[in-house]
Amino acid sequence: xxxxxxxxxxxxxFLEAPPAEVEASSAREALEAxxxxxxxLRAYLLDEQGALNKxxxxxxxxxxxxxxDALDRPLATGQHLDLMQALSGG
Amino acid sequence: xxNPDPPAFFVGTRKGLFQLARQAAGEWLPIGxxxxxxxxxxxxxxxxxxxxxxxxxLGHFGPKLHRLAPGAADWEEIACPAFxxxxxxxxxxxxxxxxxxxxxxxxxxxxxxxxxxxRSDDAGASWQLVRSLWEDPGRAKWFGGGADEPAIHSICxxxxxxxxxxxxxxxxxxxxxxxxxxxxxxxxQGMRAAYLPEEQSLEPDSQDxxxxxxxxxxxxELWCQHHNGIFKRSGDADWTEVTTAxxxxxxxxxxxxxxxxxxxxxxxGTSDQCRLPVDAAVVVQHTRDxxxxxxxxxxGLPQSHAHDIVLRHALAIDGGxxxxxxxxxxxxxxxxxxxxxxxxIQAVRLPPVYVVKWQQPAS
Numbered sequence: 001x002x003x004x005x006x007x008x009x010x011x012x013x014f015l016e017a018p019p020a021e022v023e024a025s026s027a028r029e030a031l032e033a034x035x036x037x038x039x040x041l042r043a044y045l046l047d048e049q050g051a052l053n054k055x056x057x058x059x060x061x062x063x064x065x066x067x068x069d070a071l072d073r074p075l076a077t078g079q080h081l082d083l084m085q086a087l088s089g090g
Numbered sequence: 091x092x093n094p095d096p097p098a099f100f101v102g103t104r105k106g107l108f109q110l111a112r113q114a115a116g117e118w119l120p121i122g123x124x125x126x127x128x129x130x131x132x133x134x135x136x137x138x139x140x141x142x143x144x145x146x147x148l149g150h151f152g153p154k155l156h157r158l159a160p161g162a163a164d165w166e167e168i169a170c171p172a173f174x175x176x177x178x179x180x181x182x183x184x185x186x187x188x189x190x191x192x193x194x195x196x197x198x199x200x201x202x203x204x205x206x207x208x209r210s211d212d213a214g215a216s217w218q219l220v221r222s223l224w225e226d227p228g229r230a231k232w233f234g235g236g237a238d239e240p241a242i243h244s245i246c247x248x249x250x251x252x253x254x255x256x257x258x259x260x261x262x263x264x265x266x267x268x269x270x271x272x273x274x275x276x277x278x279q280g281m282r283a284a285y286l287p288e289e290q291s292l293e294p295d296s297q298d299x300x301x302x303x304x305x306x307x308x309x310x311e312l313w314c315q316h317h318n319g320i321f322k323r324s325g326d327a328d329w330t331e332v333t334t335a336x337x338x339x340x341x342x343x344x345x346x347x348x349x350x351x352x353x354x355x356x357x358x359g360t361s362d363q364c365r366l367p368v369d370a371a372v373v374v375q376h377t378r379d380x381x382x383x384x385x386x387x388x389x390g391l392p393q394s395h396a397h398d399i400v401l402r403h404a405l406a407i408d409g410g411x412x413x414x415x416x417x418x419x420x421x422x423x424x425x426x427x428x429x430x431x432x433x434x435i436q437a438v439r440l441p442p443v444y445v446v447k448w449q450q451p452a453s
Contacts, residue, residue, distance in 0.1 A: 047180035
């Protein structure tokens with residue numbers, strides 16, 4: 001299914017991360033589809049183990065997804081993804 | 091970042107990279123501020139070609155590496171050392187960054203948290219994990235010291251034989267290779283760990299060298315500021331403990347004179363439990379005789395109400411051996427132009443300082 005993905009505008013300081021619509025059945029599949037067009041983005045979002053960088057907040061269908069397997073859980077029809085900065089750091 | 095005629099040095103801080111240039115005797119002022127707002131954890135000004143490298147640790151987006159090519163106006167983000175998924179580790183920070191030998195153009199070494207040593211042969215366009223060290227059975231004994239995970243903070247390339255390397259690990263001792271990283275030997279014998287049970291205190295793999303430096307002109311001579319002492323090593327001998335430091339044997343930073351291995355400088359602190367200047371006074375301990383004795387440098391340094399700690403990479407000496415600079419966790423910055431007989435506080439309040447590196451002369 002078609003999944004809409006949006007990224008925190010803070011990423012624009014470092015690289016292009018425009019909104020995308022990609023074919024995917026999970027958040028990870030959606031991100032992989034985005035990385036195909038924006039390979040540098042991977043190292044900003046995921047670590048070498050494929051985990052979301054801990055200061056990112058993943059919203060699935062508008063809900064903050066805190067569980068460890070959120071990236072791999074099947075998406076429901078119509079759910080969109082937002083990759084936002086967590087409110088941390090300083 | 092410019093390449094000015096006057097001497098200059100770089101300061102990596104919690105909020106960006108500053109370049110300071112000499113305005114007059116003892117007076118150094120910022121002439122550049124890049125990566126504004128971003129933590130700059132390590133720097134390398136490569137004397138071989140004038141490239142400047144800056145390692146960042148973006149709070150939200152992880153470790154990154156940038157290069158300013160000679161003559162270029164803009165920084166370029168280059169590849170960052172990274173493990174493979176099967177390694178079961180992720181780079182948290184680049185903690186050490188050094189150039190290979192003059193006979194190895196493009197060769198860079200990077201040490202990371204956790205304790206990976208990475209090699210590049212294309213000026214940072216790509217990196218390879220040095221698996222011989224990562225997969226050494228001895229690494230299983232490493233443990234976290236300054237960071238939660240063991241980490242490589244010192245990479246000493248032998249200036250006359252670039253195939254010989256020595257790396258310092260907190261906490262994992264000191265490792266030497268004489269075949270360009272193909273094989274490694276633990277060489278922390280002689281170090282003593284006061285934080286271990288007495289019967290294990292001489293265990294090399296558990297030593298916590300905070301910083302190891304090599305004398306460029308006499309590269310067999312090494313100094314180490316260790317977690318609970320100062321040690322030195324000559325050739326292949328064991329490390330020997332130097333017990334004459336008058337203020338404290340605890341600290342993070344040390345440098346050695348570029349041509350005289352008998353001269354070394356240390357910025358001490360109180361015990362590992364406290365990590366503050368002794369008696370709230372910032373001092374530098376300097377030996378001219380290989381540690382037989384020390385002078386305590388105080389002139390120009392705050393002698394009361396000072397709580398500045400100098401991190402391990404935040405003290406640097408230039409190629410002439412008389413100019414040194416250090417920055418503190420409180421953002422203080424001091425420079426000497428006479429080997430520390432007098433220090434001058436600089437008219438700048440910086441973010442917490444992680445690293446100081448002198449600009450290399452243009453070749």
